[in-house]
Amino acid sequence: xxxxxxxxxxxxxxxxxxxMLAAALALFSExxxxxxxxxxxxxxxxFAIGTLYRFFANKEDLYRALMLEHxxxxxxxxxxxxxxxxxxxxxxRHYVRVKGEVFGGNLSFVQLFLAESRGARVNIKARxxxxxxxxxxxxxxxxxxxxxxxxTKKRFKRIGDPYALAVALDSVVNxxxxxxxxxxxxxxxxxxPDKVLDILFRGVLET
Amino acid sequence: xxxxxxxxxxxxxxxxxxxMLAAALALFSExxxxxxxxxxxxxxxxFAIGTLYRFFANKEDLYRALMLEHxxxxxxxxxxxxxxxxxxxxxxRHYVRVKGEVFGGNLSFVQLFLAESRGARVNIKARxxxxxxxxxxxxxxxxxxxxxxxxTKKRFKRIGDPYALAVALDSVVNxxxxxxxxxxxxxxxxxxPDKVLDILFRGVLET
DNA sequence: CTACAATGTGAACGCTGCGTCATGTTTTGA
DNA sequence: TCAAAACATGACGCAGCGTTCACATTGTAG
Numbered sequence: 001x002x003x004x005x006x007x008x009x010x011x012x013x014x015x016x017x018x019x020m021l022a023a024a025l026a027l028f029s030e031x032x033x034x035x036x037x038x039x040x041x042x043x044x045x046x047f048a049i050g051t052l053y054r055f056f057a058n059k060e061d062l063y064r065a066l067m068l069e070h071x072x073x074x075x076x077x078x079x080x081x082x083x084x085x086x087x088x089x090x091x092x093r094h095y096v097r098v099k100g101e102v103f104g105g106n107l108s109f110v111q112l113f114l115a116e117s118r119g120a121r122v123n124i125k126a127r128x129x130x131x132x133x134x135x136x137x138x139x140x141x142x143x144x145x146x147x148x149x150x151x152t153k154k155r156f157k158r159i160g161d162p163y164a165l166a167v168a169l170d171s172v173v174n175x176x177x178x179x180x181x182x183x184x185x186x187x188x189x190x191x192x193p194d195k196v197l198d199i200l201f202r203g204v205l206e207t
Numbered sequence: 208x209x210x211x212x213x214x215x216x217x218x219x220x221x222x223x224x225x226x227m228l229a230a231a232l233a234l235f236s237e238x239x240x241x242x243x244x245x246x247x248x249x250x251x252x253x254f255a256i257g258t259l260y261r262f263f264a265n266k267e268d269l270y271r272a273l274m275l276e277h278x279x280x281x282x283x284x285x286x287x288x289x290x291x292x293x294x295x296x297x298x299x300r301h302y303v304r305v306k307g308e309v310f311g312g313n314l315s316f317v318q319l320f321l322a323e324s325r326g327a328r329v330n331i332k333a334r335x336x337x338x339x340x341x342x343x344x345x346x347x348x349x350x351x352x353x354x355x356x357x358x359t360k361k362r363f364k365r366i367g368d369p370y371a372l373a374v375a376l377d378s379v380v381n382x383x384x385x386x387x388x389x390x391x392x393x394x395x396x397x398x399x400p401d402k403v404l405d406i407l408f409r410g411v412l413e414t
Numbered sequence: 415c416t417a418c419a420a421t422g423t424g425a426a427c428g429c430t431g432c433g434t435c436a437t438g439t440t441t442t443g444a
Numbered sequence: 445t446c447a448a449a450a451c452a453t454g455a456c457g458c459a460g461c462g463t464t465c466a467c468a469t470t471g472t473a474g
Contacts, residue, residue: 033241034241157409159405159406159409160402160405160406161394163394164383164386164394165406167382167383167386168379168382168383168406170382171378171379171381171382172375172378172379174378175374175375175377175378176371176374176375179371179374187368187370187371195367198366198367199366199367199372199375199407200406202364202366202409
């Protein structure tokens with residue numbers, strides 16, 4: 001994680017790259033992939049098109065870089081949240097809380113992801129999706145194994161397949177996050193993770 | 208609902224229109240709005256481009272027609288499902304079952320909807336979204352009021368805001384549907400709606 | 415059979431947007 | 445100080461797409 005000792009030139013190069021990615025993210029998330037031109041991105045980042053193409057082979061490559069970098073961040077955070085040595089219930093609480101935090105700190109990326117990710121955007125992605133998706137699926141598997149462990153420990157009722165439960169929890173979390181995005185005032189994402197988990201907990205927990 | 212008594216010519220016109228819409232839906236859902244050209248649609252429907260433009264003013268108009276027609280179908284079905292005079296629990300069961308049915312019968316539309324609806328596809332839609340979204344929101348409101356009624360009747364615990372519960376249920380249903388789309392064998396959408404509802408019920412129901 | 419309306423056709427046009435490359439500018443190292 | 449390497453630039457070529465319109469074909473009514 002230490003990258004301070006790079007030749008002056010290289011550091012600037014990286015900084016430029018980041019600026020371009022940032023500009024691209026802002027534009028993509030606001031207008032959607034297809035409604036943003038490479039010229040627009042270059043202009044917004046205050047570089048010439050040629051320069052943009054010096055960093056990214058083409059539009060899709062730029063997009064892929066954007067997605068991969070952010071997705072990795074998400075994946076790491078959520079994985080770590082589930083790695084804490086706490087018991088199962090506490091793990092789920094961590095998950096809900098951390099997901100809310102990472103989400104809130106990367107709104108434009110989330111917006112972009114939701115806008116472009118679902119369905120068969122065959123040309124774009126197809127391969128990208130596979131990579132991003134892999135991390136997401138892995139997270140879901142870890143979530144599922146938390147449920148599974150909880151069941152064998154008799155802390156959770158065997159209400160359904162652990163993976164299905166993981167999917168259910170994650171989708172509820174997503175729904176609440178989306179809701180808070182639309183009406184931040186009326187439905188803010190709750191500080192207390194149990195406000196979310198109760199929906200499952202009060203049913204899943206062994207009484 | 209009876210439209211049989213139309214002049215021969217008109218009926219053919221309608222049939223052609225439907226063929227074009229069907230071709231468009233197939234292509235859009237497979238490749239996404241922006242990756243399908245009007246030429247492609249025309250060819251796939253076995254008409255000339257000029258003919259296509261005789262039926263739809265432009266690409267967006269065609270897309271709008273597609274979305275509106277299908278969305279209406281969905282909206283009607285779900286509204287009816289919640290209108291049955293049964294008690295609250297039965298209504299929810301209806302909802303889960305009917306949504307599964309309509310979903311299963313319109314896979315390509317669902318795929319298209321999921322692909323294009325989320326996020327800020329500013330140019331396209333914006334206005335369309337508003338129309339389709341309206342129906343969706345209305346359905347959610349009705350769902351919410353089912354939860355509310357159930358609470359006042361003391362059949363449901365007051366675990367959270369009724370609207371939030373509605374959103375949660377709907378998102379779980381969607382997640383299960385999506386899941387069944389990806390792995391039909393391992394996670395088929397359950398015949399028995401309680402398989403889905405249990406996740407909420409066993410927590411929400413007053414013991 | 416004829417004239418008119420309705421419907422179908424596809425070549426052509428204008429425009430947008432991706433990606434290239436010859437040229438100019440800055441940095442480096444000797 | 446100077447040559448070579450690294451980097452930046454933006455006018456241009458080119459392909460693809462949405463849309464139009466003058467013309468052809470088919471159906472209808474008198």
